Structures are given as structure tokens and as C-alpha cells.
Amino acid sequence: MTELSLRRSTNSPGRVRTVVKHASLILIALIMLYPVLWMVVSSLRPNNEIFRSPGLELDGLQVHNYTDGWTALSSPFGHYLLNSAIVVLGAIIGNLVSCSMAAYAFARLEFTGKRWWFAIMLGTIMLPIHVIIVPQYIMFSQVGWVNTFLPLIVPKMLATDAFFVFLMVQFIRGLPRELDEAARIDGAGHPRIFLRIILPLMLPALATTTIFTFIWTWNDFFSQLIYLTDPNMYTVPVALRSFVDSTVDSSWGSMFAMSVVSLVPIFLAFLIGQRYLVKGIATTGIK
Amino acid sequence: MSGLNTPRLRAPARPRRNRDDKSFRTPARSRRNRDNKAAALFLLPWFAGLVLITLGPIAASLALGFTDYNLIQPAKFSGLHNFSRMLSDERLHQALGVTFTYVLVSVPLQLGCALGLALLLDRGLRGLAFYRSAFYLPSLLGSSVAIAVLWRQIFGAEGMVNQVLDLVGVQGRGWISDPSTALSTLIVLNVWTFGAPMVIFLAGLRQIPVMYYEAASVDGATRWMQFRKITLPLLSPIVFFNLVLQIIHAFQSFTQAFVVSGGSGGPSDSTLFFTLYLYQRGFNNFDMGYASALAWLLLIIIAGFSGINFWAAKYWVFYHD
Known part of the structure; x- marks a missing residue:
């Protein structure tokens, strides 16, 4: 009886607090997501209504915003989606191969000057791309790579995204060394240990890398703006930006429509890869 | 194949295995030799990238900083000219002011929101996964051109924010076309992406043992x-x-200011981020020498800020083990 009343007496203010907490959290979540929801709804509205209605009500679907937007630029929007997909795919493959190789060396090999190299690698994580973009641009323009996807993909093949090297090093360090030793006793060299033992075990780290590379490359604007100036080579962000600059305010509907289209892949990547995203930032953030 | 058997036959004659005795293992030197060879192979792409894509361009950037170069004519040595230009370059001073304001206002606000929400979402809350996703999603979208397009509309003169204000009878203004508020809209955008640091805070909170709180x-x-x-x-x-x-991240912001201002950094240079100014100098005016010098200035500023951070950390960061 006393136990029951005790529990009740701590419970009811606790319950009020829980309700208030959930109510405020839901309110914050709504405020956070509202702009995006509003953009999705507005992309289905007639243009004049976008500037009249801050709500989410919808009478009739203006699907023509999507068809208009799709064909508003010199190429259909699908062309830019394809260009972005090529860049993203190249970046993902490049990062997976080159970063995992480098990470294996840093995590498992005892080579001369390892600590120095590792420190240099960590140092490059923080390096802003803006510091190297000018000479890089000069270099790539001299070899005729401007207006190709190579300046966006080749650096990834050379493990310049040191963040992922670090993430994978952390992951490999967590794998039991006995597995390598066992394989070595069986006569496996480093390439085979890497391919047969470490790579299959580091799938979660590879998944995290894939998803982050996908999202970051898909969103990347700065380097794509600099290297892709031929409209035929535009990727989604660059195309979208030229859409904004070339149109008058009357076509917000179709501009929103293409903005929504450009966010769909990010949203899907987020849904599929949430677990790895959260794990990825959490582990590298702490350890 | 008798070689395989010989050690076993000889086994009794060998000294007992001792953990500290390394002689029974592969000698360290030969291991290192073999590892050196393997490392050369495994690190080859990374090393090529380090030299060609990272360190080479940094060095080149420093050299170019002392030249006049427009991509067409060969680079001309100009001594300290680019650096003395910085002193009298009003737009550069404006860009520095805008960038410092942006960093110093938006980062504390963003981290404050991140920490506050992380505390609310602590352990065992029902619906935790949903809230975490809802708060995290904007940080993935925030750097996209699409969201910058959206921002341009919602903070426009007839944008969504003013429509809402209209409902409650407040007269809004063109937040983006007004130089006194344009930067604030970008600060709001950065605060909106507090989800990424929030997830890191959440993971940190998990590591604090519950018993500390119980004891307290x-x-x-x-x-x-x-x-x-x-x-x-x-x-x-x-x-x-x-x-x-x-x-570091905020110093590099570019996309939002670029899209919202149509690449100009306007109105009246009120959203002229450092990176945007660097872009205009280098890739609109092809003033590559000056842009390189600016890039080094950015590097020094970021390194300086990080240095101050690490120095100040002695006084407030607590390492319990």
C-alpha cells in the first residue's frame, strides 16, 4: 500500500512532465521539418498560391510543375540526375577501394615512420578544400580535365577523403588480431588477409562510407560549380542553381518541384542508411 | 615435406617458450621489412593523393600567392604585392567581418540547440528514434542547393515567413533583400542543421554511467x-x-550564401562569405595569384582558431582518465 502510493506520488508529476516533454519535442520536430514539408506541398501548387498560403492544404495537384521543371533547362532534368549519379558512383567506388587500403596499412602494418604518416593523414582531414582549389584547378585545366567528371572522381580514388581512412582505421583496430595471425600461419600474405578477412568484416564501416560519400557528393556544390561549366556536364546542384538564376519569380512551382526531385535520393539514402549514419558520426566523434 | 616434421622432432631440445623472448617469433626486422613492402603497396593511392592532390597544391598555392597569374599569361612574380593588397581591400575586410559574425554567432547557437535537444532525448525516452531522425534529417539536407532555393523563397519579401507573420498581424520585410537581416537568415539555416552535433552529444551522454546520477x-x-x-x-x-x-565547418560555408545571393554575396556584400569572395576573385576574375594568397589567409585563420581552441581547452575540458 505504501509502495503503491509512493509510486503514484512520484508518478503523476512525472507523467505531466513526460507529456509536456513529448509535446514540446513534437512541436520542435514539426518546426524543423515544416519548411521541407511546405516545399513538397508547394511544388504541387499553382505559382500564385505559393505566395499566399503558408499552410499545407492542397486543392488539386499541379503535376505540370514537375513536367515543366523537368524540361525547363537545355537538357531534361534526368540528364543532370544521370550526371550526378555517375559522379557519385565514381566517388563511392574510389573511396571504398582507396580508403580501405590505406586504412589497412595504418591499422595493421608496422612500417617505417608510421606515426608520422598517420599524423599527416589526420591533419589533412581538417584541410579546407578552398586552400587547394586554385592550384588544383590550374593543374586539372592544364591536363584538359575541366568539364569532365575526372577532377571530381580521381581525387577520391587517391584516398583524399581522409575522414573515411580514419573511420576505417578505427573500425579495423576493433577487429581481433588473432584472425590475421591465424591467416598468416596458414600462409596468407597481406593482400590476401586484407581481401579475405578484413574487408568482409568491415562491411559496416564500408556501408557508412558509402552512405556519407553518397550524400556529401550528391550535395557538393563548390567543386562541381568550379569544374563543370558546360551545361551538358552539369550535375543536379549546378543545374538547379542555373535554374534559379535563369528564371523569373513566376516559376517557383517548377523550381520547387526540381528541388524536391533533387532531395529524393538524399532522403532515400537517409532512410536506408540511418543506422550507419548515426553509428558513423557517433563512433568517429568519440573515439 | 619432411621439413614440416623436423621442428616437432626437435621440440624437446628447444628452450621453453617464453612470452618475453621474441626469438621464437618472426624477427622484428624481417617483419618490418615485409610490412614496409606491403605498406608501400597499400598506401600507394593515398600517397599519390597526398602528393598530387593535397600537399603539392598547398605548396603551389603558397608560391602562387607571390605572383600575378590569370591562367593565360605566365605567372609573374610580384613579391608581397598580394599581401599588401589585402590591407587595403575593403571587400576582403567586409568578407572577414561577415564570416566572423557568421561563425561566432551561428556555431554557439547551433551547439546550444544540439546540446539542449540531446539532453531532452536522453535515455529510454519513448519515440527516441523518431525524434532523433526528425532532428538529424535537416543536417543532411542543409548544405544542398535545393534547401538554399527554399530559403530564398521563405525569407523573401512575399515568402512563407512573412505570410505566417501576416497571420498574426506583424508586418514582415524582405529578410534576404535587406542587408541588415540577410546574414541572419543564413545563421538560422546553420542553426537548423544542429542534428549532426546532437547525435554526437547523444552518443557522449550514453557513456556517462547512470550510477553517477543515482549517487548524486x-x-x-x-x-x-x-x-x-x-x-x-x-x-x-x-x-x-x-x-x-x-x-572549421562554418568557415567553409559557401553554397547557401552563393545561392541565396545569386553568387554576388549581396545585398551590399552582407552575405559575402570569405569562400565566396575567394571564388569571385579566383573563378570570376581569374585573379589566381590573389586567390591563392586569400586561400592561405583562410588556412591561417582556421589554424589560428583551432589553435586558440586547443589552448583554451586546458581550462575547461575535463578528461577523467
Whole structure:
């Protein structure tokens, strides 16, 4: 009886607090997501209504915003989606191969000057791309790579995204060394240990890398703006930006429509890869 | 194949295996030799990238900083001219002011939101996964051109924000076309992406043992005291990590200012981020020498800020082990 009343007496203010907490959290979540929801709804509205209605009500679907937007630029929007997909795919493959190789060396090999190299690698994580973009641009323009996807993909093949090297090093360090030793006793060299033992075990780290590379490359604007100036080579962000600059305010509907289209892949990547995203930032953030 | 058997036959004659005795293992030197060869192979792409894509261009950037170069004519040595130009370049001073304001206002606000929400989402809350996703999603979208397009509309003169204000009878203004508020809309955008540091805070909070709080509440500590005396000190390394990371990140902001201002940094240069100015100099005017010098200035500023951060960390970051 006393136990029951005790529990009740701590419970009811606790319950009020829980309700208030959930109510405020839901309110914050709504405020956070509202702009995006509003953009999705507005992309289905007639243009004049976008500037009249801050709500989410919808009478009739203006699907023509999507068809208009799709064909508003010199190429259909699908062309830019394809260009972005090529860049993203190249970046993902490049990062997976080159970063995992480098990470294996840093995590498992005892080579001369390892600590120095590792420190240099960590140092490059923080390096802003803006510091190297000018000479890089000069270099790539001299070899005729401007207006190709190579300046966006080749650096990834050379493990310049040191963040992922670090993430994978952390992951490999967590794998039991006995597995390598066992394989070595069986006569496996480093390439085979890497391919047969470490790579299959580091799938979660590879998944995290894939998803982050996908999202970051898909969103990347700065380097794509600099290297892709031929409209035929535009990727989604660059195309979208030229859409904004070339149109008058009357076509917000179709501009929103293409903005929504450009966010769909990010949203899907987020849904599929949430677990790895959260794990990825959490582990590298702490350890 | 008798070689395989010989060790076993000889086994009794060998000295007992001793953990400290390395002689029974592969000698360290030959291991290192073999590892050196393997490392050369495994690190080849990374090393090529380091030299060609990272360190080479940094060095080239420094050299170009002392030249006049427009991509067409060969680079001309100009001594310290680019650096003395910086002193009298009003737009550069404006860009520095805008960037510092942006970094110093938006990062603390963003981290404050991140920490506050992370505290609300602590352990065992029902619907935690949903809230975490809802708060995290904007940080993935925030750097996209699409969201910058949206921002341009919602903070426009007839944008969504003013429509809402209209409903409650407040007269809005063109937030983006007004130089006194344009930067604030970008600060709001950065605060909106507090989800990424929040997830890092959440992971940090998980690492604090529950028993500390239990012991404290047995001793009659209030929630505020628990926060001050347990949570904050134990979380301070994570706060520090987020602070360093987000400051570096904020210094590099480019996309939002570029799209919102149509590439100009306007109105009246009120959104002229440093990176945007660097872009205009280098890739609109092809003033590559000056742009390189600016790039080095940015590097020095970011390194300086990080240095100050690490120095100040001695006084407030608490490492318990």
C-alpha cells in the first residue's frame, strides 16, 4: 500500500512532465521539418498560391510543375540526375577501394615512420578544400580535365577523403588480431588477409562510407560549380542553381518541384542508411 | 615435406617458450621489412593523393600567392604585392567581418540547440528514434542547393515567413533583400542543421554511467546540480570536439550564401562569405595569384582558431582518465 502510493506520488508529476516533454519535442520536430514539408506541398501548387498560403492544404495537384521543371533547362532534368549519379558512383567506388587500403596499412602494418604518416593523414582531414582549389584547378585545366567528371572522381580514388581512412582505421583496430595471425600461419600474405578477412568484416564501416560519400557528393556544390561549366556536364546542384538564376519569380512551382526531385535520393539514402549514419558520426566523434 | 616434421622432432631440445623472448617469433626486422613492402603497396593511392592532390597544391598555392597569374599569361612574380593588397581591400575586410559574425554567432547557437535537444532525448525516452531522425534529417539536407532555393523563397519579401507573420498581424520585410537581416537568415539555416552535433552529444551522454546520477540524487543533488557537476564536465571533451569541428565547418560555408545571393554575396556584400569572395576573385576574375594568397589567409585563420581552441581547452575540458 505504501509502495503503491509512493509510486503514484512520484508518478503523476512525472507523467505531466513526460507529456509536456513529448509535446514540446513534437512541436520542435514539426518546426524543423515544416519548411521541407511546405516545399513538397508547394511544388504541387499553382505559382500564385505559393505566395499566399503558408499552410499545407492542397486543392488539386499541379503535376505540370514537375513536367515543366523537368524540361525547363537545355537538357531534361534526368540528364543532370544521370550526371550526378555517375559522379557519385565514381566517388563511392574510389573511396571504398582507396580508403580501405590505406586504412589497412595504418591499422595493421608496422612500417617505417608510421606515426608520422598517420599524423599527416589526420591533419589533412581538417584541410579546407578552398586552400587547394586554385592550384588544383590550374593543374586539372592544364591536363584538359575541366568539364569532365575526372577532377571530381580521381581525387577520391587517391584516398583524399581522409575522414573515411580514419573511420576505417578505427573500425579495423576493433577487429581481433588473432584472425590475421591465424591467416598468416596458414600462409596468407597481406593482400590476401586484407581481401579475405578484413574487408568482409568491415562491411559496416564500408556501408557508412558509402552512405556519407553518397550524400556529401550528391550535395557538393563548390567543386562541381568550379569544374563543370558546360551545361551538358552539369550535375543536379549546378543545374538547379542555373535554374534559379535563369528564371523569373513566376516559376517557383517548377523550381520547387526540381528541388524536391533533387532531395529524393538524399532522403532515400537517409532512410536506408540511418543506422550507419548515426553509428558513423557517433563512433568517429568519440573515439 | 619432411621439413614440416623436423621442428616437432626437435621440440624437446628447444628452450621453453617464453612470452618475453621474441626469438621464437618472426624477427622484428624481417617483419618490418615485409610490412614496409606491403605498406608501400597499400598506401600507394593515398600517397599519390597526398602528393598530387593535397600537399603539392598547398605548396603551389603558397608560391602562387607571390605572383600575378590569370591562367593565360605566365605567372609573374610580384613579391608581397598580394599581401599588401589585402590591407587595403575593403571587400576582403567586409568578407572577414561577415564570416566572423557568421561563425561566432551561428556555431554557439547551433551547439546550444544540439546540446539542449540531446539532453531532452536522453535515455529510454519513448519515440527516441523518431525524434532523433526528425532532428538529424535537416543536417543532411542543409548544405544542398535545393534547401538554399527554399530559403530564398521563405525569407523573401512575399515568402512563407512573412505570410505566417501576416497571420498574426506583424508586418514582415524582405529578410534576404535587406542587408541588415540577410546574414541572419543564413545563421538560422546553420542553426537548423544542429542534428549532426546532437547525435554526437547523444552518443557522449550514453557513456556517462547512470550510477553517477543515482549517487548524486541519493545525496540530494538537484537536476541542475547534476547537470553542472556531472553531465557538463564529463561531456566537455565532446563539446570541445563539436566546437572545433563546427567552427572549421562554418568557415567553409559557401553554397547557401552563393545561392541565396545569386553568387554576388549581396545585398551590399552582407552575405559575402570569405569562400565566396575567394571564388569571385579566383573563378570570376581569374585573379589566381590573389586567390591563392586569400586561400592561405583562410588556412591561417582556421589554424589560428583551432589553435586558440586547443589552448583554451586546458581550462575547461575535463578528461577523467
